[in-house]
Amino acid sequence: xxxxxxxxxxxxxxxxxxxxxxxxxxxxxxxxxxxxxxxxxxxxxxxxxxxxxxxxxxxxxxxxxxxxxxxxxxxxxxxxxxxxxxxxxxxxxxxxxxxxxxxxxxxxxxxxxxxxxxxxxxxxxxxxxxxxxxxxxxxxxxxxxxxxxxxxxxxxxxxxxxxxxxxxxxxxxxxxxxxxxxxxxxxxxxxxxxxxxx
Amino acid sequence: xxxxxxxxxxxxxxxxxxxxxxxxxxxxxxxxxxxxxxxxxxxxxxxxxxxxxxxxxxxxxxxxxxxxxxxxxxxxxxxxxxxxxxxxxxxxxxxxxxxxxxxxxxxxxxxxxxxxxxxxxxxxxxxxxxxxxxxxxxxxxxxxxxxxxxxxxxxxxxxxxxxxxxxxxxxxxxxxxxxxxxxxxxxxxxxxxxxxxxxxxxxxxxxxxxxxxxx
Ligand SMILES: [Zn+2]
Ligand SMILES: [Zn+2]
Numbered sequence: 001x002x003x004x005x006x007x008x009x010x011x012x013x014x015x016x017x018x019x020x021x022x023x024x025x026x027x028x029x030x031x032x033x034x035x036x037x038x039x040x041x042x043x044x045x046x047x048x049x050x051x052x053x054x055x056x057x058x059x060x061x062x063x064x065x066x067x068x069x070x071x072x073x074x075x076x077x078x079x080x081x082x083x084x085x086x087x088x089x090x091x092x093x094x095x096x097x098x099x100x101x102x103x104x105x106x107x108x109x110x111x112x113x114x115x116x117x118x119x120x121x122x123x124x125x126x127x128x129x130x131x132x133x134x135x136x137x138x139x140x141x142x143x144x145x146x147x148x149x150x151x152x153x154x155x156x157x158x159x160x161x162x163x164x165x166x167x168x169x170x171x172x173x174x175x176x177x178x179x180x181x182x183x184x185x186x187x188x189x190x191x192x193x194x195x196x197x198x
Numbered sequence: 199x200x201x202x203x204x205x206x207x208x209x210x211x212x213x214x215x216x217x218x219x220x221x222x223x224x225x226x227x228x229x230x231x232x233x234x235x236x237x238x239x240x241x242x243x244x245x246x247x248x249x250x251x252x253x254x255x256x257x258x259x260x261x262x263x264x265x266x267x268x269x270x271x272x273x274x275x276x277x278x279x280x281x282x283x284x285x286x287x288x289x290x291x292x293x294x295x296x297x298x299x300x301x302x303x304x305x306x307x308x309x310x311x312x313x314x315x316x317x318x319x320x321x322x323x324x325x326x327x328x329x330x331x332x333x334x335x336x337x338x339x340x341x342x343x344x345x346x347x348x349x350x351x352x353x354x355x356x357x358x359x360x361x362x363x364x365x366x367x368x369x370x371x372x373x374x375x376x377x378x379x380x381x382x383x384x385x386x387x388x389x390x391x392x393x394x395x396x397x398x399x400x401x402x403x404x405x406x407x408x409x410x411x412x413x
Contacts, residue, residue, distance in 0.1 A: 005199040005221040010214035013344040015398035017209040017221075028206060029401055030341055069369070085365075093364050096357070134238075137217050144351055147308065151351075151358030154305045156365065158292030159284045162277050165369065169298060177304045 009034055042116050048186035049112050052179045056105060059176035065153050066168040077172065078102065078149060100148040101176075108146075108183050111139045115190060136187075143184060150177050213242050213398070243399055250327050250403070256391055257320035263384035264314060271375035272359065275366060283375060286310055309355040313388065316350050319343045320391065327403060330411045336404050344397055356385045 009018045014030035025034040063075035076084055078101045085094035115132065156167040199221055203209065213222045213233075217240040227233060227245035235242055246252070271283030286309065293302035323339045326332035359381075366372050 001203055001205075003201050003203060005201065008209070008212075008214065008221060010216070010219065013341055013397075014401045015213075015216070015396070016401065017212045017214055019206055019209070028209075029405075030337065032341060067369075088368065090364055093361050096361065133218050144348075144354055147351060147354055148358050148361065150301065151305060151309070151355050152362045152365065154293055154298075154301055155284075155289055155358060155362040157296060157298065158289035158302075159273075159282070160275065160366075160370075161292065162275070162280050162282060162370075164280075165277060168296075169301070174298070174300045177301055181304070 042120050042190075045112065045116055045186050045190045048182050048189060049109065049116070052182035052186060053109055055175045055179035055182065056109075059172050059179055062172040062175070063170040064149065064172040064176070065156065066170060068166040068168065070164050075170070078176075081149075097149055097152075100145045104142050104146040105179065105183065108139050108143055108187070111135055112183070112186055112190065139187065143180075143187065146180050146183075147177075149173075150180070215240055215242060241396075243396060244394075249395070249399070250324055250407075253320060253391075253395065254324040254328060256387060257317050257324060260317040260384060260387045260391070261321060263380050263387060264317060267377045267381040267384050268310070270377040270380075272377045272381060273363065274373040274375055276371040276373070277369075285375075285377060308349060308351040312346050312350045313352040313384075315346050316343070316388070316392075319346065320395075323400070327407050330407055333404075333408050340397065340400055340404065343400075347392065347397075350388070350392075352388055353385050356381065 003019065007020045009020045009025060010016075011018055011027040011030060011032065011034055013032045014027060016027055016029035018025060018027055018034060026032070027034055060078055062077065064078050064081060066073055066075040078097070082094050082098045082101075085091075085097065115136070118132075150173055153169050153173045157169045157173075160167045201212070201221070201223075211224050213224055214220070215222065215235040215238060218235065218238040220235060220237045222233075222235065222242060224243070225233060227243075229245050229247050232244040233242045234240065268286050271285050273284045275282050275284065290302055290306045290310065293305065319339050319342060323336055323343070326336045326339075359378075363372055
């Protein structure tokens, strides 16, 4: 039996190599269903992605952290926090937060839009200029790092309850966390094998 | 690229790279060596005879570090005469108390529940493989592991702790607690295991272990 490598699937659960049988693929090693690109619809990914972008807007507009120190309240948004850190001379931390909270989410949005538009309007064509697997892999690796600022705020807010200093978070942290979750779901529902069929 | 196979089972002799999706024919490796992708250089699989023994030792150490990291304070902050110590669990309770349910649950799963699950799965799995029992159980655990692994964010949480410390330094007096070093040890083990133990290898190991038992 001669098999083209394009008709082979990698099981996302157990990594076994499987023959692409079209509509319904069951992995021969772990028994889980592997989705086939022929059934792939982009609607679900679009829905998650658009919701993620909507939640990302208030995440940037509302204050991420409010510090109540001796009765004086200072609040800062994500970008405001970055500027504050920069002015205090904490350059590496400022850069980490800037990349994690601003660059990474926007890069993920753009990448998903690019892949979805490609699939929707041009089908499974080959684009020689951009290696889509590398783009997807990169987004998968850096994606979770966008959680840094939520974790930092969670640490400060969950912990600092001194009589003279208190830290509070606004709607921004909740919407940021929801946005990250939705982006991850959008990427997971996006079947990576549509890239392969070009 | 086209390949010639007699049956589907022969596909076991092939690996698709997780990074660039290039198809490779598997090679027999010497103990302690790795196979790298010719296209992108990613590690495809490796040969480690002592995987079960090492995996069991690593997962037990990981669970001990995890317990120690969560039982004692990570950081202590001080302002004038007031002192407060901080642990992961007190952070989570603080968030829930403050009414931040979504952030609280989200963070709780990503930095506490999922990392703990990963190490419990490793522990039970390696134990089952060692005892050559629980064929079905090990399959279910491996499937669960594949779903939980991408949601384990303890390494990112460690960086977040450092960032939070920098933010606090100017405002309060900060001291590292005992747990801080345990947490670093836990994250180091976690990174080592997720980098070096590939799920595909665990499935192969499982096939091998129970096949040997049947003979
Ligand atoms: Zn599988
Ligand atoms: Zn590769």
